[in-house]
Amino acid sequence: MDFMQILQLVIPAAIFSAAPLIFTALGGVFSERSGVVNIGLEGLMLMGAFTGALFTILGEQWGMGAASPWFSLIVAIIIGMLFSLLHAVASISFKADQVVSGVALNFLAAGLAIFLVKKIFDAGQTPIIQERIYKTDVPFLSDIPFIGPLFFSSAYYTSYIAIALAFVVWWILFKTPFGLRLRSVGEHPMAADTMGINVTKMRYVAVMLSGGFAGLGGAVYATSIAGNFSHATISGQGFMALAAMIFGKWHPLGAMGAALFFGLAQSLSITGQQIPGLKEIPEVYLLISPYVLTILALAGLVGRADAPKAIGQPYEKGKR
Template identity: 50%
Template structure:
């Protein structure tokens, strides 16, 4: 039981950026645009968040990590505008556009890192997120130790965003319009809905959440930024979106699942029966489980019908 109490907070910390990025993908795909640039957007958000943290630590003190993730959020939104413009205004292939942004983010962040810090890494953070325990709630038997003790405050941001996303997408007029654009864009346009505008909002929201999660990831699980800071989490988040059937609470459950799969690689040596296996095997587990989840659930998970399709106002 003690091992579970140790693993659970770490798993939730790892799951946080996965959940937030998956929610970003949900907004984009529900509007009809596939955003496989989430990995690159996270990397840009992580770089900007880390840079702001290093440059403002002395002036802002304890507020530094909060300001930094907001900066990462803005950067992710601006960076995703390239994908939005290419895929919506220029009607470019969404897969190629997203792939280009992923490739561009690597070279861009390395170049800017060398330009600002004279190297391929930022200096070590002096101000980043620390784990907290919530008074009173942490003393609740079992649940207190799992959900309210020794957790990063950013996990509660992820929970809040899940609730907000569910309400906005499924309980508001805006959400209805957004979903209609991802299902039947021509029919939506005939009802007076501005499809291109809704798709821009979906992609930019996706970028903002991706940049936010990138900033959160680098300021919780790292002590400095490098080009390997994200290491495939954006793609895992896309698998999480499919696994969660394009629904906020599904993304939450899938994100926690993938968080545990990564945590298992760190605690495998303490679990009886797993000690004899090589450590490299456990580092592969998150990605193996991602492939298995896609094989098992991708066929059953039906996404928005018009997701990935270029919107043509003349098509009927």
């Protein structure tokens, strides 16, 4: 296997593996830029994966055909936004500890999803999805020498959507009045309130956006990578997305870059047995490498990342 063949194996797999992480990390950027810590990304992603699998199967039964997974992505966004309201109400309205609220959301999602699977399918997991999001060659672009086979062959449209959305989120946060308001409530909510910005409303919107993005990330994982939903479908990807957001310094493009880095680590755990030099490494080391790299990245760089000044601080009108 030559170097080009190795790249053709690793790079598409890295982009493919990174897509769910990019979606979820972008959701985390919205929430934490507004000042609300969202440890619940794992739970939101889990609910998205459950919804994605369930509604893809229902779409197949309703005769929707190849549109079934795309229909499930829309439903997963809505469910993610609604489920995130639990975290928003607890942490914004009731001013509960945001970390505790997020952890509770994770436990609730894990238990609720498995309970619903058993009630609906009378089994520990959903049936295998037939109409999945499959690989495709991008017309014309896949024919470009060198670049085409690496980035536009055997590709998933969800990966391109994730990368495009990272630039859209960057534009929204840094080039629009809405983004300025959202960032202001995360940096200095009292000053924002003085300027007539509704801090509570902005934080609710940000948390719901994070839920929608995380739900989308989970659904993409279920409909493209996993192929069904079980208790082990989402096993740490939400926390990896959270780490990507922090590693990327709460910036959409930084979060995307970090997610691609973690996606590369995940792709090596999948394709490593086919690559000379890596196939001699015990498989268990390749499987744990994404999580080890997550810890190392945070241990080395999180100290230099500047979080929003008011992150994790409930806002009470009139109090400093």
